[in-house]
Amino acid sequence: MAQLMVHKNVLKYFNKIPANVQKRVAEFIDIFQKDPTDSSLHLHSLKESMADHKVRGANLPSGYRAIIIAPDKGEIFLLVHIDSHDKAYEWAKNKRFEVHPKTGVFQLFDVTEMESMAKNRTATPSKTASSPKTPTLSKTGAIDENSYFLSSLSHEDLFMAGVPKPLIPAVLAIDSDDAFDALIDYLPNDCKDVLTGIACGMSVDEALNEMLGLSRIKEEDDVRPEETGDFSNIDHSASFDLVLIDGEEHLKEILEGSLDEWRIFLHPYQKKMVRWQTKGPMNINGAAGTGKTVVMLHRAVHLANQLEDPNDKILITTFTTNLSITLSDYIYRMDKEAAKKIEVTNLHALARTICLHSGWKGKIGAKSDYDAIWQEIQRSLTGEIPVQMEEIIDEYWLVVDVNGIYCEDDYLSAVRTGRPRFSRKQKKAIWPVLKKFQTEMKKRNLLTFEGVVHQARLAVEQGNFRSYRHVLVDEVQDFSLEALRLIRSIAPVDKGLSDPLCTVGDGHQRIYRSKIPMSRAGIEIRGRSRRLKINYRTSEQIRRYSHGVLQGMEIDDLNGGSISITGDRSVFKGPEPFVEQCNNINDECETIISWVQILINEQGLKDHEICITPYKEQIVTSLTEAGFKIFRLKPREIDPGANEPGIRMGTMQRIKGLEFRAICLACGDINDPMNHMDKASPLQKCERYVAISRAREYLLVVLSNNLNV
Numbered sequence: 001m002a003q004l005m006v007h008k009n010v011l012k013y014f015n016k017i018p019a020n021v022q023k024r025v026a027e028f029i030d031i032f033q034k035d036p037t038d039s040s041l042h043l044h045s046l047k048e049s050m051a052d053h054k055v056r057g058a059n060l061p062s063g064y065r066a067i068i069i070a071p072d073k074g075e076i077f078l079l080v081h082i083d084s085h086d087k088a089y090e091w092a093k094n095k096r097f098e099v100h101p102k103t104g105v106f107q108l109f110d111v112t113e114m115e116s117m118a119k120n121r122t123a124t125p126s127k128t129a130s131s132p133k134t135p136t137l138s139k140t141g142a143i144d145e146n147s148y149f150l151s152s153l154s155h156e157d158l159f160m161a162g163v164p165k166p167l168i169p170a171v172l173a174i175d176s177d178d179a180f181d182a183l184i185d186y187l188p189n190d191c192k193d194v195l196t197g198i199a200c201g202m203s204v205d206e207a208l209n210e211m212l213g214l215s216r217i218k219e220e221d222d223v224r225p226e227e228t229g230d231f232s233n234i235d236h237s238a239s240f241d242l243v244l245i246d247g248e249e250h251l252k253e254i255l256e257g258s259l260d261e262w263r264i265f266l267h268p269y270q271k272k273m274v275r276w277q278t279k280g281p282m283n284i285n286g287a288a289g290t291g292k293t294v295v296m297l298h299r300a301v302h303l304a305n306q307l308e309d310p311n312d313k314i315l316i317t318t319f320t321t322n323l324s325i326t327l328s329d330y331i332y333r334m335d336k337e338a339a340k341k342i343e344v345t346n347l348h349a350l351a352r353t354i355c356l357h358s359g360w361k362g363k364i365g366a367k368s369d370y371d372a373i374w375q376e377i378q379r380s381l382t383g384e385i386p387v388q389m390e391e392i393i394d395e396y397w398l399v400v401d402v403n404g405i406y407c408e409d410d411y412l413s414a415v416r417t418g419r420p421r422f423s424r425k426q427k428k429a430i431w432p433v434l435k436k437f438q439t440e441m442k443k444r445n446l447l448t449f450e451g452v453v454h455q456a457r458l459a460v461e462q463g464n465f466r467s468y469r470h471v472l473v474d475e476v477q478d479f480s481l482e483a484l485r486l487i488r489s490i491a492p493v494d495k496g497l498s499d500p501l502c503t504v505g506d507g508h509q510r511i512y513r514s515k516i517p518m519s520r521a522g523i524e525i526r527g528r529s530r531r532l533k534i535n536y537r538t539s540e541q542i543r544r545y546s547h548g549v550l551q552g553m554e555i556d557d558l559n560g561g562s563i564s565i566t567g568d569r570s571v572f573k574g575p576e577p578f579v580e581q582c583n584n585i586n587d588e589c590e591t592i593i594s595w596v597q598i599l600i601n602e603q604g605l606k607d608h609e610i611c612i613t614p615y616k617e618q619i620v621t622s623l624t625e626a627g628f629k630i631f632r633l634k635p636r637e638i639d640p641g642a643n644e645p646g647i648r649m650g651t652m653q654r655i656k657g658l659e660f661r662a663i664c665l666a667c668g669d670i671n672d673p674m675n676h677m678d679k680a681s682p683l684q685k686c687e688r689y690v691a692i693s694r695a696r697e698y699l700l701v702v703l704s705n706n707l708n709v
């Protein structure tokens with residue numbers, strides 16, 4: 001039976017077309033799904049006037065036309081565009097709508113447009129077109145200083161890389177980075193990704209694999225067609241922009257625009273990660289904004305819909321409470337039935353629930369409890385201790401507590417990354433003091449947060465709490481060793497079941513603790529760790545700026561190795577970040593006010609789409625006096641979005657997990673560590689990275705004057 005897939009294009013502009021046309025489109029899709037030959041559809045061929053013989057027109061009211069692509073083979077038709085008569089046909093005239101025979105990806109491209117762009121560039125070389133060419137390896141392996149990387153590729157290589165045959169000559173004519181930057185926007189999305197990978201030094205095979213998740217070797221479920229008009233398997237292919245309409249309700253939701261884009265269209269690599277079946281724990285990493293959380297949500301729903309035993313449950317857990325609240329809401333909106341089988345909770349709530357379930361009646365200590373115990377210990381010390389008391393306290397929180405250490409042997413062999421060097425003799429001397437803190441806590445029936453996590457793990461290991469069929473963890477970079485052990489114990493890792501554990505994280509965003517390879521907690525992800533490279537949140541300009549902040553830091557892959565950001569790119573471009581030096585707080589406030597005014601008055605942003613972080617009271621006062629409404633983001637409270645106007649004010653930790661069209665990083669205070677990035681700690685750099693990477697389009701960084709940044 002014929003089916004209809006709708007292109008992202010149609011949905012993007014759907015609310016701009018008149019209401020009577022919108023109504024008819026919904027009816028049209030409905031009738032088409034039932035009977036594509038129904039004469040009321042007025043589907044007609046446009047062979048002569050179109051570059052692609054598969055293009056059909058369909059009449060809509062008020063002189064509007066729908067552009068439909070009829071397959072040469074298969075029963076899936078595509079609705080790709082809607083506009084007024086002339087505009088619709090002009091749009092379709094030179095376009096091709098093809099499935100690439102080598103990659104199986106659906107591609108929409110305009111040969112004439114690409115050729116004329118390429119020709120214009122050679123006819124009028126720009127100022128920058130003569131910039132130095134990127135040296136490439138010649139076939140003999142020697143560096144050829146004079147050739148651009150694309151010229152070392154053959155026609156066949158480019159075809160293998162997924163470039164449509166008619167575009168290959170124009171791609172081969174690209175001879176500089178500037179030309180590449182200018183022309184890449186005219187290529188189908190998959191080609192942009194793969195060629196970016198190749199431009200960064202990947203081979204064709206590596207680029208296909210790392211950027212799209214495709215391999216040249218055909219796998220069992222491979223759905224690549226033999227010819228460009230074969231749409232038989234287009235619904236299962238690695239396409240970006242097509243959605244198969246699944247019933248009337250789905251159609252209604254999609255057309256009304258109530259579904260976010262990420263719920264409908266996944267990148268091929270994201271799709272692959274959603275459905276990837278593994279025999280052991282798997283990990284997905286990627287820089288901020290690459291859609292890790294999106295993948296995890298889709299994966300959870302996918303797994304929930306496959307559960308066979310009605311008693312089986314899935315657990316999603318995260319480090320921060322804010323994020324777990326958001327995730328729970330998303331899951332419910334994605335699939336209400338699946339949501340019944342998925343529990344979403346943050347790590348500490350999970351640990352507390354397990355402890356309470358297993359009979360724990362203690363309390364989590366407060367800072368005042370801890371201070372009192374340390375003071376008592378200090379008073380009771382009799383002999384000489386070779387380390388200052390402050391150092392011992394730090395040692396407790398940064399080494400003993402987070403690593404779940406309860407005996408001397410474990411302490412002596414603990415990994416103490418980032419801590420001052422202590423000799424074995426010193427460690428042996430301070431262990432009794434560290435242990436005394438634990439004893440005193442126990443006497444008072446108190447636990448630290450990490451202590452609760454530890455108790456929870458013991459309870460699970462002793463069989464006092466259920467294990468889940470699948471466990472998915474977001475923000476895993478912020479999990480302590482004990483927390484990782486808890487996760488491992490609650491997931492069916494040792495039961496030989498498929499897909500026991502999926503962790504998602506990013507070493508760039510570690511703001512709560514130091515690196516801990518997952519293997520130390522017995523979570524073996526070697527060979528089952530993948531990296532997402534395509535950034536959906538941030539413009540290319542902000543993405544590059546944010547990575548600059550981390551310069552000099554080695555970013556880990558969450559398992560003891562390091563990652564490469566080679567080939568990372570954003571799906572859209574935007575204005576360059578604006579960095580402003582200010583003399584004093586008044587200057588800073590003025591800069592921020594005029595930036596906000598431009599965004600609202602000239603760029604059309606709403607106030608809730610702008611966030612200032614970290615914020616000072618003077619900034620709040622100045623903005624209020626200038627007539628702007630302010631909304632303070634509080635811990636554990638969801639950002640109400642458009643429902644509550646006001647420029648968002650939040651700490652850098654609070655805005656983790658959120659995103660805004662515009663962010664101002666307000667570090668105008670001379671004492672702000674942000675002003676001294678050369679001296680900033682890895683943690684401070686990561687915090688800044690997290691804050692900056694929440695910005696989608698606009699970034700303002702306000703610094704104190706004359707300081708090294």
Ligand SMILES: Nc1ncnc2c1ncn2[C@@H]1O[C@H](COP(=O)(O)OP(=O)(O)OP(=O)(O)O)[C@@H](O)[C@H]1O
Nearest residue numbers: 261262265266267288289290291292293294536537
């Ligand atoms: N396939 C997609 N299509 C459209 N938008 C997407 C897609 N995937 C992700 N996004 C959008 O990109 C943004 C970032 O996604 P997400 O939060 O999943 O990324 P992340 O890698 O988890 O980021 P972070 O690590 O910073 O939390 C969100 O606005 C999301 O809606």
